[in-house]
Amino acid sequence: MSATATEAPVKIRQTKLLINGEWVDSASGKTFDNLNPATGEVVARVAEGGKEDIDRAVLAARRAFDDGPWRTKFSSRKRGELLYKLADLIEKNADELAALETLDNGKPISETRYADLPLVVQCFRYYASLADKIHGEVIPVEGKPGTMFCYTLREPIGVIGQIIPWNFPLLMAAWKLGPALAAGNTMVLKPAEQTPLTALRLGELITEAGFPPGVVNIVNGFGETAGDALVKHPGVDKIAFTGEYKTAQIIMANAAQTLKRVSFELGGKSPNIVFADADLDQAVKGAMAGIFFNQGEVCCAGSRLLVEESAHDAFVEKFAAAANARKLGDPFDPKTEQGAQVSKEQFDRIMSYIEIGKKEAQCVAGGERFGDKGYFIKPTIFTGVDNKMRIAQEEIFGPVVAVQKFKNPQEVTRVANDTIFGLAAAVWTRDISKAHRIANEVRAGTVWINCYNTFDSAAPFGGYKYSGMGRELGVDSVYAYTEVKTVWTNLR
Ligand code: NAI
């Protein structure tokens, strides 16, 4: 592997906290090391926010919401215009943001530049266009016509604490900030400690776009300190979180003390179902994208591959060949298809699941690290998996897939649903009725038919069961950032 990743062609411009429109050091003066996962080397020291910084940020967001010009001078249309401006600025700086993301997360530049960044821009534009279409309704109510007038308003919830993960750092910031800003809330955003950089650059662009001070505050820091303080803060009205379900359980319990609203987008163990009547080459491509995209660090990864018995061997042969041919290496090489796992912790966790898998099932591709520097793991396929095994039940969040055989549609639906999760599922078949029957029977927030990992800002995304609460994207996300007010008027 070349050493170019350490000499990444991107300058880290901002490492401080954004509070009330100003870039400040943390109250404690503390910083934490930010690593390049492709090399394990420190690339920046980032201000580490703690309770005191969260207090200041919440106060700024509170003032911006309660007393600032945000509520009085920024109409919904004006908020939309600001969001359009922000999207334009992101587009203008897309090369820099993509490089920063690749440096910070380890994912390939081909993905950050041509998947993450376009989706970020699309997301802000989508919510820009929705901002002036958020409204209530007139409700026909009991009584003689013309005696009562009843209508609803959709109002912002207030101060939102947004806690995001490291797998799509900038995109997750966009999914959270876009709808919440369109609806008129103010925010304290806590990025993941593994990937603090792109949110800070985004903060600069938010300021440049003209959002008033305090509307978006960005406090980097650790989950157990900064994140915890945000969740417990009485000045915060809602927590929107993406990450591990076990963290969501802690957040829900802590948020209960102040009855905060919560919305969660959590993990999965999504079944990717291949029938023998599918276009097998297309299904192999879909299985590859389903599990190996973004190093497998994807909440909706197709980590359980369920293949009809009669097609199993032919499918696995093609799939293993494709996995072995995947190009790993320097994330800054435009030809690289798979980069580094985000951190040593995540690398160790995935490798420990690979060891578990080797005891439970057969490893037919990968099963080891790639290279001797950075956190790279070869695309790994296990066959002979039973759905009760740990590698079939627990979220690994890496390039590791568990292949199981099935005999008929009844069996596969039962196995597909035999999980605590319910984020996504996919079906590969040429039989359209069978595809839609499965789509109806699977308990998951998204079902893909003859495709995988397709996203659009207009299409809602979220989970059943342990995979989440509420929906992101689409109009649904605006609902998650608004309260409904009902107004009655006596006309007599
Ligand atoms: P995590 O859920 O601990 O971290 C996500 C975010 O929550 C980060 O910003 C973190 O600082 C914050 N956080 C952590 N503990 C908190 C607390 N007590 N209070 C408030 N905020 C807190 O996820 P982690 O530890 O980085 O990864 C562990 C596993 O979680 C992964 O291996 C993967 O299986 C899963 N995960 C799922 C994601 C998804 O998109 N669904 C994203 C990231 C991780």
Ligand code: MG
């Ligand atoms: Mg954690």
